[in-house]
Amino acid sequence: MYVATKGGEKAIGAAHAWLDEVRRGDPAQPELTTTQVEQQLGLAVDRVMAEGSCHDRGLAALAVKQSRGDLIEAAFLLRAYRTTLPRFGASLPLDTNAMAIQRRISATYKDLPGGQVLGPTFDYTHRLLDFRLAAEGGLPAGAPQGEPDPSPTPRVTELLAQDGLMQREAPEESEPGDLTRQPLSFPADRPLRLQALARGDEGFLLSLGYSTQRGYGGNHPFVGEIRMGEIAVEFVPEELGFAVDLGDITITECQMVNQFKGSRTEPPQFTRGYGLVFGHGERKAMSMALVDRALRSPELGEGSEAPAQQQEFVLSHCDNVEATGFVEHLKLPHYVDFQSELENVRTMRAAAMKERGE
Amino acid sequence: MTLSDTADTAARQRWMAVLARASAADIARHLADAPPLPAHRRLRGPETGLVMVRGRAGGDGAPFNLGEMTVTRCTVRVESGAIGHAHTAGRDHGQAEIAAVLDALMQDGAWRERLEALVIAPLEAAQAERRAETARRAAATKVEFFTMTQMR
Structure with missing residues (x-):
């Protein structure tokens, strides 16, 4: 109160x-x-x-x-x-295959068509503090430039799917639910889950993803592919009736490749966990992909005992703005609440003392 | 839609895409050598709102809502009666308005030729060069696996 x-x-x-x-x-x-x-x-x-x-x-x-x-x-x-801005509409779904790639790595195929591109990464740095940065050491030396390879960069998941080894995504074009318009209800379908995960807290999803690796709902993940780069956002204004480019945004995509033992209706094959985030957010995209796959376990007949497999638990707690609101509201005055608690404890304590005395 | 409609739409999509990626200052700089632009009337905006950006599950599956982005839109009418539209990422009202004016003028043959040469083509080239430079930097970080030929 x-x-x-x-x-x-x-x-x-x-x-x-x-x-x-x-x-x-x-x-x-x-x-x-x-x-x-x-x-x-x-x-x-x-x-x-x-x-x-x-x-x-x-x-x-x-x-x-x-x-x-x-x-x-x-x-x-x-x-x-x-919340102060009007919504003009929704974009066409991003075609991540058309991304201008700055980084693209695969842990499953060394000789991936289109090649592996490291991009501006912390990977392979020595994680030693660089005191040159503390000394305001002027401009960096400048990155070398190479000759771009025009060959296509097909998705790793598609390469596996062509061999029948990767479960294909359902061809689905229906309007996705939007949790900013309609509060989440359970069970939530995959588009809604992906929306919640995309805006979810990186630390929370990282820990949940880590928990699946440590055996709490393990799903044998491999990084099929991570790509980061710029992509055009297309939007169809009502008054024009054709798509226009709004501009380019940077996004990071992660495709986790996970083993699947098969079920009564499906043969053994690989399945996907998917991560997509605004900006360069590799840890978040990977964590999202691990948790997305874990949340698919009930529909794949793998059970839902582990925390990362329980969608109500995951989706209700992954939003850090909601979480911080509820945790931090404890700082607000609860004087009346506390007065009644105080009365309660005093009464219980008096009763217990009396009992002990008897 | 007739063939010429399709071609017109593609041409218009191209210049709108170029203008959406150019700042108000960039556009103004290229307009310095153009004759003064005719007066225009704002029919809507410029106003900033949101577009929900969508992705696809697994990259190629069901659409889902990734998150919103800020977008500024503007609609104008120029003296000739042509109507121009702009939808540009971000909150730059100046960019959206001048992009809408140029969209209207580009629909007029005489203006189109001049603006194409002074504004659209140079901006497009600069944007292509920026993309190419990023691609060259990325290419320099491409991993060459020396064992590849033996492994095959």
Whole structure:
């Protein structure tokens, strides 16, 4: 129970004024611009866009600055902002095969048609602190350029499907459910689950994905393919009746290839777990793909004993904006609630003391 | 739809795509050598809203809602009566408005030729060069496995 209270306005005003000062830091230091955040803390911006479920680099950078680098607070700010805007419609589904690839790796095929491209990655770095960055050491040397290979880059999942070894996705064109319009109800179908996972907390999904690897609903995953790059977003305005490009966005896609023992209706084959996120978010895309596959286990007849396989548990708890709202509301005044609890404990305690005395 | 309609649509999609990827400042810079643009009237916007971006399960399966993106749209009418539209990623009202004006003018033969040469073609070339440069950087990080020939 909540109770309306008055007072505290002055204290709140002073607290927020102090917050503004703390955010700014030492005034002798130059102020961080949102462009600097967008350019130089790009992966924080990407994460806020993914979990804030709104692609806009400038807004996400502003949210990171305003939240003093608290990325969940930043996602919250972005979610709140999006509620002020009208929805013009939905894009055509992205054709991730047409992505201008900056990174593409496969852990299943070394000699993948179209090749493996590392892109700007932390992989193979030594994870040693680079003190040159602390010394403001000027511009980097500049990345070398090569001769692009024009050969096509087919999906690994398609290569397996052509051999009959990979379960194909159902040819489905129906309008997907939208959990921003209709609260989730269970069981949720795969499109709704993917929407929830795409905006879900990276840390939560990472831990759940990890739990499947450690045996809580294991699904024998291989990274069939991870690709990251720019892709055109196409939209059909009602007044035009044909598709127009809105622009390009960067996305990361992960196709996990998982063994499937087969069932009464399906032969043994590989199945997919799928991850797709705004920006360069490889850990998130991989975690999403692991959890997507785990959530398919009931329909594949593999049971649902492990936490990652239980959709009500996963989908109800993966949203960090909802989670932080409910956890942090505990800070708000619960004075009346607590008064009644206090009464309760006093009564129980008195009864217990009396019993002991008897 | 007739063949010429299809060709017209493809041509219009092309210049709209180029303008959607160009900032207001980029477009203005290329317009510096153009004759003054005729007056236009705003019929809608410029206004910022959201488009829900969709993906497909497994890359090629059922559509799902990935998340929204900010989009600014604008519709204008120019003196000749032609109507121009723009839908551009982001929140740049200036970009959406000038893109809508150019969309209207590009539908007029005389303007089309001039704007194609001054604005659309150079912007398209710059965008293609930017993409090509990214592709060259990516190509430099392509892994060559030396054991490949023996393995086959």
